[in-house]
Amino acid sequence: MKAEMTAAVLYGKEDLRLERMAVPQAEAGELVVRVGAALTCGTDLKVYRRGYHAMMLKPPIPFGHELAGVVEEVGAGVTAFKVGDRVVALNSAPCDACFFCRHGQQNLCEDLLFNNGAYAEFIRIPARIVEKNTLLVPDGIPLEYAALTEPLACVVRGLEESGARAGDTMVVIGAGPIGLMFMHAAEIAGLDVIAVVKREHQVGAAKLFGASEVVLVDAAKDVVAATRALTNEGRGADIVIEAVATPTTWEWAVDMVRKGGLVNFFGGPPSGTKVKLDTNRLHYGDITLKASFHHTPATCRTAFELVTSGRFKCAEYITGRAGLDEVPAIFAGMMHRNNGWAKDIKTAVFPEGGPR
Incomplete structure (x- = not known):
């Protein structure tokens, strides 16, 4: 047996x-x-x-x-x-x-x-x-x-595929396990990290793992405006990592990145999910959109x-x-x-x- x-x-x-x-x-x-x-x-x-x-x-x-x-x-x-x-x-x-x-x-x-x-x-x-x-x-x-x-390893690939460099400003939307891991890996790589979190208890965790600034969603009248205000001259982040996987946060990510910046849609929404993006901003802002898997x-x-x-x-x-x-x-x-x-x-x- x-x-x-x-x-x-x-x-x-x-x-x-x-x-x-x-x-x-x-x-x-x-x-x-x-x-x-x-x-x-x-x-x-x-x-x-x-x-x-x-x-x-x-x-x-x-x-x-x-x-x-x-x-x-x-x-x-x-x-x-x-x-x-x-x-x-x-x-x-x-x-x-x-x-x-x-x-x-x-x-x-x-x-x-x-x-x-x-x-x-x-x-x-x-x-x-x-x-x-x-x-x-x-x-x-x-x-x-x-x-x-x-x-x-998935996060490392996400950072590499995003062209992250020391000194860049990165916004990470989401403070779940992967969001926090992105924050910490980015901090280790020398990036300035801004975290966008949903829950009060996530603020301390975001700071522990490398976020220099934290935007609490429920405390901000306009989450995008509050996040952009923390970037250099309010122009937006060099890189935005979306780690929540909802249409709303995908749209926030595009609105938080600077002209010429990059958005990595790391969170995977359910099959069939649709989002609405400002094509004018994408085109004239020369914004790169990508997703990283595995x-x-x-x-x-x-x-x-x-x-x-x-x-x-x-x-x-x-x-x-x-x-x-x-x-x-x-x-x-x-x-x-x-x-x-x-x-x-x-x-x-x-x-x-x-x-x-």
């Missing part, structure tokens, strides 16, 4: 269940990792709310994608890792052979391989991810810190270095800690904002009951 483990399985919209299932086994080129820490994520919450993700998963499926742990089993042919190694395994890996990969856009790989199932005692790491996107965690780096690599192996390694170097405030960013049995309640609370989990930036889930 195969050994069993506990795992969180998503069955549909707001339907997340803990189940007993067989512990995975490593095939050729694969690893089985004992999960040391998995992190809650805005993307996971979005999937929980909608019941699916068009690219990453279709229920029923093991849930969660940000993790680090210890190698439990090594498949045939794997030489880079051994049992007992502490690793962070990213949630995807590109093929490096398709049109997009050959054009330096591995995040758009036509055969992008995703992996889910972080909220579990064990997870199987597919061979391609083992080969291209699994990294050894140095001694002394908590596994929950290493698990921050995946979301930070990460690449290169930005994963840049993010990993930020985490392991100690430059990123990992301890301050992970504000909640829980056991695997609490995962369904965590997501229900985040969804309905009716418990303490809703105010945490990120919650670290420890399947074995404590940090390693």
Whole structure:
């Protein structure tokens, strides 16, 4: 009889269940990792709310994608890792052979391989991810810190794609986990950050993670005017990052950027969402609009270095800690904002009951 483990399985919209299932086994080129820490994520919450993700998963499926742990089993042919190694395994890996990969856009790989199932005692790491996107965690780096690599890699790519340079002024709309991560990564890169936040408790967090100025939406008569007033001569920001994913905030972003500036629509609204933009301002203002999706192996390694170097405030960013049995309640609370989990930036889930 195969050994069993506990795992969180998503069955549909707001339907997340803990189940007993067989512990995975490593095939050729694969690893089985004992999960040391998995992190809650805005993307996971979005999937929980909608019941699916068009690219990453279709229920029923093991849930969660940000993790680090210890190698439990090594498949045939794997030489880079051994049992007992502490690793962070990213949630995807590109093929490096398709049109997009050959054009330096591995995040758009036509055969992008995703992996889910972080909220579990064990997870199987597919061979391609083992080969291209699994990294050894140095001694002394908590596994929950290493698990921050995946979301930070997406943010790093967003900054790179936005042409961010030291001295630029950047507005970040939204102070959820990704918005705060953008603020901190931008501060580390030498940018001046202005945060636009919705809730009072987010003001302090925005300042902690690098915002020099904060606009509280409910306290401003005109959010766009209040934000532009904080920029040099009121001309608008060099870069605006939209990290909320609503039509209103997409429109704010375009109105907050300066002439010749760039807007990165980082937040992904539901399919079919429409926005209204001032085409005259876009054209005569020579404004660049772009969107960033996911990460690449290169930005994963840049993010990993930020985490392991100690430059990123990992301890301050992970504000909640829980056991695997609490995962369904965590997501229900985040969804309905009716418990303490809703105010945490990120919650670290420890399947074995404590940090390693």
